[in-house]
Amino acid sequence: MSNVAIIHPIQLSRSCSVLGQRMWKVVLAALLLMASVCVQKVHANKSQEAKGEQKLGHVSVVIVGATGDLAKKYLWQGFFQLYANQEQFLKLAEYRQLKTIEEYQALGKHLTEQLNQEGIVEAGRLFYLSVPAFAYADIAEKINASCRPTDGAWLRVVLEKPFGHDFNSAQQLSAYLATSLKDEEMYRIDHYLGKQVVSKILPFRRENRKHLDPIWNKHHIERIEIVLKETLDAKGRIPFYDQYGVIRDVIQNHLTEVLTLLTMQLPDNLSDAKEVLKNKLKIFSALEHLESHCAVIGQYESYNKEVEEELNKTKEHSSLTPTFAGVMVYIDMAQYEGMPIILTSGKMLDERLGYARVLFKNDIFCVQSHEDVHCKPKQIVFWFGHGDLQYPAILVSNNLFKPDLMDAEWKEVKEQKDISVLGVPLSGYYILTPTVQREAYTELIMQIFQGRKDSFISSENLLASWGFWTPLLHSLANATPRIYPGGVDNGNMLDFKLLGREVSFANDALVFINQDFTGRSGGQSFQVMQGKYRSADMVSAWSEELIVRLADDLQAAAEKAVMESGRFHLALSGGSSPLALFQRLAHHQYTFPWRDTHVWMVDERCVPLTERDSNFHTVHDHLLQHFKMPYYNIHPMPVQMNQRLCVEEDGGALRYEQEINQLVNGSRFHFVLLGVGHDGHIASLFPGSKLDAHGNSLVALTESPAKPHQRMSLTLRAINQAQKVAVLVMGKSKHELITQLSRVKDDPIKWPVTGIHLTSGRLVWYIDYDALLG
Numbered sequence: 001m002s003n004v005a006i007i008h009p010i011q012l013s014r015s016c017s018v019l020g021q022r023m024w025k026v027v028l029a030a031l032l033l034m035a036s037v038c039v040q041k042v043h044a045n046k047s048q049e050a051k052g053e054q055k056l057g058h059v060s061v062v063i064v065g066a067t068g069d070l071a072k073k074y075l076w077q078g079f080f081q082l083y084a085n086q087e088q089f090l091k092l093a094e095y096r097q098l099k100t101i102e103e104y105q106a107l108g109k110h111l112t113e114q115l116n117q118e119g120i121v122e123a124g125r126l127f128y129l130s131v132p133a134f135a136y137a138d139i140a141e142k143i144n145a146s147c148r149p150t151d152g153a154w155l156r157v158v159l160e161k162p163f164g165h166d167f168n169s170a171q172q173l174s175a176y177l178a179t180s181l182k183d184e185e186m187y188r189i190d191h192y193l194g195k196q197v198v199s200k201i202l203p204f205r206r207e208n209r210k211h212l213d214p215i216w217n218k219h220h221i222e223r224i225e226i227v228l229k230e231t232l233d234a235k236g237r238i239p240f241y242d243q244y245g246v247i248r249d250v251i252q253n254h255l256t257e258v259l260t261l262l263t264m265q266l267p268d269n270l271s272d273a274k275e276v277l278k279n280k281l282k283i284f285s286a287l288e289h290l291e292s293h294c295a296v297i298g299q300y301e302s303y304n305k306e307v308e309e310e311l312n313k314t315k316e317h318s319s320l321t322p323t324f325a326g327v328m329v330y331i332d333m334a335q336y337e338g339m340p341i342i343l344t345s346g347k348m349l350d351e352r353l354g355y356a357r358v359l360f361k362n363d364i365f366c367v368q369s370h371e372d373v374h375c376k377p378k379q380i381v382f383w384f385g386h387g388d389l390q391y392p393a394i395l396v397s398n399n400l401f402k403p404d405l406m407d408a409e410w411k412e413v414k415e416q417k418d419i420s421v422l423g424v425p426l427s428g429y430y431i432l433t434p435t436v437q438r439e440a441y442t443e444l445i446m447q448i449f450q451g452r453k454d455s456f457i458s459s460e461n462l463l464a465s466w467g468f469w470t471p472l473l474h475s476l477a478n479a480t481p482r483i484y485p486g487g488v489d490n491g492n493m494l495d496f497k498l499l500g501r502e503v504s505f506a507n508d509a510l511v512f513i514n515q516d517f518t519g520r521s522g523g524q525s526f527q528v529m530q531g532k533y534r535s536a537d538m539v540s541a542w543s544e545e546l547i548v549r550l551a552d553d554l555q556a557a558a559e560k561a562v563m564e565s566g567r568f569h570l571a572l573s574g575g576s577s578p579l580a581l582f583q584r585l586a587h588h589q590y591t592f593p594w595r596d597t598h599v600w601m602v603d604e605r606c607v608p609l610t611e612r613d614s615n616f617h618t619v620h621d622h623l624l625q626h627f628k629m630p631y632y633n634i635h636p637m638p639v640q641m642n643q644r645l646c647v648e649e650d651g652g653a654l655r656y657e658q659e660i661n662q663l664v665n666g667s668r669f670h671f672v673l674l675g676v677g678h679d680g681h682i683a684s685l686f687p688g689s690k691l692d693a694h695g696n697s698l699v700a701l702t703e704s705p706a707k708p709h710q711r712m713s714l715t716l717r718a719i720n721q722a723q724k725v726a727v728l729v730m731g732k733s734k735h736e737l738i739t740q741l742s743r744v745k746d747d748p749i750k751w752p753v754t755g756i757h758l759t760s761g762r763l764v765w766y767i768d769y770d771a772l773l774g
């Protein structure tokens with residue numbers, strides 16, 4: 001057995017190899033440090049062997065792309081920290097070019113020869129890819145082809161974010177990597193998981209279980225905040241940053257990981273990576289779907305100029321990439337239902353800090369003694385570092401409980417400094433802090449050597465997280481961020497408030513609106529316009545005002561119906577058109593007669609109601625679940641009967657029709673809300689449908705040209721005998737259709753929407769200016 005370490009810092013291409021003399025010294029020094037890491041491992045053979053934890057022998061470390069930004073900033077520092085704590089040992093550091101497959105083959109051969117020459121046993125090979133992510137797949141392939149270690153020794157390949165920029169790209173990258181590396185061979189670093197406070201969240205929760213178990217739920221927790229504030233801008237990183245933005249850069253990964261640690265069920269064995277992953281995935285699958293109204297976004301003022309400079313863009317170019325975001329997340333689990341979790345991060349803010357705060361409800365009303373400890377906020381703060389409190393710490397307000405220490409690596413401190421952390425003076429907390437502070441990278445590099453995977457991101461974990469964030473990212477793709485000046489000048493501009501399930505900026509900031517947009521954002525100058533369209537009534541306005549108007553009209557119809565007959569029968573379509581209306585109805589939460597409203601479906605796709613693309617599921621998620629409404633007033637279409645979907649002889653359509661006949665007076669709905677498709681379809685009545693075949697039925701099975709093909713739909717007859725029908729049309733993409741429809745004659749086979757002629761009710765078109773004027 002020989003205590004030898006061979007270090008190969010390697011670079012990807014010749015162009016990166018221009019390093020000054022001085023820089024070389026730094027790099028070389030860093031390499032020596034690495035040697036000590038390996039040696040420490042080898043020296044530790046006695047105890048390790050006894051525990052049977054680690055195969056002993058020689059470890060080769062290869063850093064690919066050793067000169068990158070990240071390597072300079074953190075990686076060397078990580079190794080240096082390790083070195084500083086250890087006895088030094090230096091054997092060999094080496095630098096070589098690594099680009100072609102031949103060069104990889106030469107490296108593989110070299111590593112093996114070195115081992116043979118010295119007659120030593122190989123324990124493993126560690127490749128640290130410090131290169132842009134687009135190069136991962138190629139390098140992994142070459143490593144697999146030519147640099148796998150000898151039999152029995154391990155291979156560990158360390159990767160840094162970004163791991164894709166949405167679900168599809170992450171999945172693609174994972175699939176590529178999987179052809180070359182096994183999942184257990186990949187160590188995806190999220191350096192947040194190496195932060196001392198973050199890695200202590202689970203041990204803290206376990207150690208203090210007897211205090212936390214009764215209060216770690218929606219009844220006691222007011223909300224959770226996970227916050228990362230930066231003072232820096234994105235200068236110098238724009239080519240990367242402009243494609244990512246703050247959500248992809250830090251929220252999808254770092255802050256989301258913290259969220260799972262705070263909310264997941266405690267694993268029995270905290271270091272069992274499989275169990276930790278399993279519990280994390282449970283949280284991911286329970287996270288409620290995010291819509292654009294769950295987030296606010298901002299961009300610092302000078303960002304666009306930086307984009308112009310670094311990406312050679314013209315002045316007219318305007319990037320929508322957010323550099324600030326606040327997102328509200330809910331978990332659909334009995335334990336946390338309705339408890340907001342706020343994730344927020346931004347660049348160019350007033351201070352640099354990071355924390356997660358669990359704020360508890362305080363049920364004590366203090367009449368006089370406001371200074372009393374019981375009147376203060378009750379909270380647990382996981383302080384990741386920086387800010388007023390200079391060191392990482394876990395703070396528990398002393399009106400909650402006295403926390404137990406996790407282990408000897410942590411101590412309790414009494415702080416004399418006269419500062420407050422999140423509204424509570426330090427004297428109001430029990431403060432736990434690490435005995436020795438360690439950098440995240442140091443911690444993680446140590447774990448890689450030990451083969452511990454519980455603090456790394458597995459493929460499943462990664463895809464679950466992207467699966468959660470991607471819909472929000474897509475829905476924000478064209479959203480305009482609020483422009484903020486940066487630093488303390490931001491004042492209260494970025495404060496945001498939670499209103500039901502919506503998040504919005506708490507203060508107006510008209511000052512920074514680009515002049516080109518003032519006509520539009522001014523809003524007031526464009527009144528709601530009334531007119532005629534296809535000889536029916538039309539209401540038109542900018543989309544926001546249009547939705548407000550439609551919601552008001554809907555409420556008026558509901559009140560009238562309830563006054564006259566005690567109930568309001570409303571038939572809703574699914575799909576994307578009515579979502580904005582549903583959101584708006586949140587403002588009508590307390591005044592709308594929900595208790596007396598019956599909700600019917602205009603049409604349904606033949607999929608189980610629990611699936612996302614079911615219309616009922618959309619209506620349920622965006623409307624029904626937020627309002628107090630008796631369950632028996634809700635009438636989904638029976639598309640699934642006898643464990644099968646939309647089979648004629650199951651008679652689902654007939655059954656829905658009977659239900660309508662029984663409950664709706666004269667089978668006339670009070671209000672039917674419709675959208676209209678680009679092909680002119682309404683409900684699930686598509687062009688070319690055999691409308692005649694529906695006869696006098698109110699409900700029919702129909703066919704769609706798009707998947708899923710089978711549908712259930714109200715017939716034209718059911719729609720035409722309603723008291724009021726609203727057709728909502730929004731967005732530029734519908735302009736063509738609106739123009740065309742204004743010209744065509746009634747032809748329900750070709751344009752089903754032209755078949756709407758109410759027998760004795762009123763049809764109103766709600767068309768926004770984008771659709772009307774293009």
Ligand SMILES: *[C@@H]1O[C@H](CO)[C@@H](O)[C@H](O)[C@H]1NC(C)=O
Binds near residue numbers: 042044045046049
């Ligand atoms: C390593 O283990 C061997 C036996 O397996 C033992 O002889 C040797 O002394 C150990 N070396 C160190 C440095 O502990």
Ligand SMILES: *[C@@H]1O[C@H](CO)[C@@H](O)[C@H](O)[C@H]1NC(C)=O
Binds near residue numbers: 145178181
């Ligand atoms: C690695 O390469 C070998 C052939 O060289 C191939 O059979 C194998 O599937 C590749 N992938 C993994 C994960 O081993």
Ligand SMILES: *[C@@H]1O[C@H](CO)[C@@H](O)[C@H](O)[C@H]1NC(C)=O
Binds near residue numbers: 269270271272273
């Ligand atoms: C916990 O999991 C780790 C990693 O799988 C394992 O080494 C250890 O033995 C487990 N501990 C217990 C008490 O089961």
Ligand SMILES: *[C@@H]1O[C@H](CO)[C@@H](O)[C@H](O)[C@H]1NC(C)=O
Binds near residue numbers: 311
């Ligand atoms: C921008 O232009 C400069 C000078 O023409 C060039 O060196 C640089 O590579 C360009 N950058 C990008 C991102 O196109």
Ligand SMILES: *[C@@H]1O[C@H](CO)[C@@H](O)[C@H](O)[C@H]1NC(C)=O
Binds near residue numbers: 564565665666
């Ligand atoms: C049912 O409708 C008829 C005719 O439209 C009306 O006269 C009657 O009052 C309604 N009944 C109820 C209970 O609303």
